[in-house]
Amino acid sequence: MGVKNLKGIAIQGDATFLLPDNKDYPKIFEEVHKQLTDTDMMSKYHDLGTPINVIPLNKLKALPVRNLQQTSDPDIAGISGEKFAEVALLRNNACAGCPVGCIHIGFVRERFAKENRYLYRQVAYDHEPIFATGSMLGVLDCFKVLDIIDVVERMGLDVMSGGVALAWATEALEKGIISEKETIIPLKFGDSEGYKEAMTHLAMGTNEFYQTLSKGTLVAAERYNGKDFACVLGQEMAGYATGEVFFTSQALGFRHSHLDSGGYAFDQKTEEKNVGKAVDFLIKDEQGRVFLTSMLACLFARGAYSDELLGKCLNSVGYTDLAGSMADVSRHIQKLRWRTRVSTGFDPRSISIPKRFTEIVTWKGTIDTEYLQNLKDEYSKKIIELSADDNKKTEEKT
Numbered sequence: 001m002g003v004k005n006l007k008g009i010a011i012q013g014d015a016t017f018l019l020p021d022n023k024d025y026p027k028i029f030e031e032v033h034k035q036l037t038d039t040d041m042m043s044k045y046h047d048l049g050t051p052i053n054v055i056p057l058n059k060l061k062a063l064p065v066r067n068l069q070q071t072s073d074p075d076i077a078g079i080s081g082e083k084f085a086e087v088a089l090l091r092n093n094a095c096a097g098c099p100v101g102c103i104h105i106g107f108v109r110e111r112f113a114k115e116n117r118y119l120y121r122q123v124a125y126d127h128e129p130i131f132a133t134g135s136m137l138g139v140l141d142c143f144k145v146l147d148i149i150d151v152v153e154r155m156g157l158d159v160m161s162g163g164v165a166l167a168w169a170t171e172a173l174e175k176g177i178i179s180e181k182e183t184i185i186p187l188k189f190g191d192s193e194g195y196k197e198a199m200t201h202l203a204m205g206t207n208e209f210y211q212t213l214s215k216g217t218l219v220a221a222e223r224y225n226g227k228d229f230a231c232v233l234g235q236e237m238a239g240y241a242t243g244e245v246f247f248t249s250q251a252l253g254f255r256h257s258h259l260d261s262g263g264y265a266f267d268q269k270t271e272e273k274n275v276g277k278a279v280d281f282l283i284k285d286e287q288g289r290v291f292l293t294s295m296l297a298c299l300f301a302r303g304a305y306s307d308e309l310l311g312k313c314l315n316s317v318g319y320t321d322l323a324g325s326m327a328d329v330s331r332h333i334q335k336l337r338w339r340t341r342v343s344t345g346f347d348p349r350s351i352s353i354p355k356r357f358t359e360i361v362t363w364k365g366t367i368d369t370e371y372l373q374n375l376k377d378e379y380s381k382k383i384i385e386l387s388a389d390d391n392k393k394t395e396e397k398t
């Protein structure tokens, strides 16, 4: 889509569906609404929002800091969800119709005249932008983080890719594999003003270096020889350095996103190194997520939507067949996705995980490279199996 210069797709609905002739829908609506608003299940999203993760991940030694040279920092409180809420939160917002309102909006203030004249802009924040422009860049002050996010938004950059790319560039400059001739400004962990300027260079492609970096951290790392410390798992990493299962799931996952399957949650729950169990979890978790996504449900609410509740929801609007075949349909959607991905050129076996991910220490200790390799091999095998066309196999057999 990017190659074709397509900027967006707008879909406008102009019809309504009649409900089945019974009273089930209001009842189930009330049940779902109650779960989302009256129980503890969603309160963390409503209260501090996703930045509630910053302190626990830091305590667990699972927060990427300074281009993943560290997994925690003693001064992390400056960019915690609690700190943002205390000093920088203006208001909450919500997606249409959602009673949770997890979107947190802070502000940046800018002096535009000597006589104490200021303007302010509203800037939304979340765990991922905070990790990418905060801990990853060594910027540990919430207002400085909002300043960088504001530039990123105005430049139209992807915040996670932009932050991780500049973290790599900073370490590359420290190591002397590039110089200020490339970076134009002396990038330094913690220097938010420098990063604001660098984000602009990245967006504008000011010189050959920034043009290369804007194609992706790995493209620049290949060109300038810094692949070992490029924090790329298929695309620039997400804000979890929880361990082997997450690294495998993001590197090989369908969109290279932490949202395709909860590998980070698996890492945090167990110290067990059971390859089969971990890969089964990734496959099953993805099935649940693709089904919810197909129903346009928010993945934050996935804890609320048990299979039983989803079945009731579908029955209440007349989708009884679907309610009775959710497991099969989920598997089918998952297979279709992987079949498309693999048939358009993706080979999970070709993905490599940069050395930096094996150099870190998490709450479980150092990374077990053998376990990581076995996870990669097994998950690759399962992806290839999932992508096989069952109809073709049956045809071949007959």
Ligand code: SF4
Binding pocket: 045, 093, 094, 095, 098, 099, 100, 101, 102, 103, 298, 299, 300, 301
């Ligand atoms: S739909 Fe999800 S992302 Fe949107 S406000 Fe509600 S909880 Fe947040």
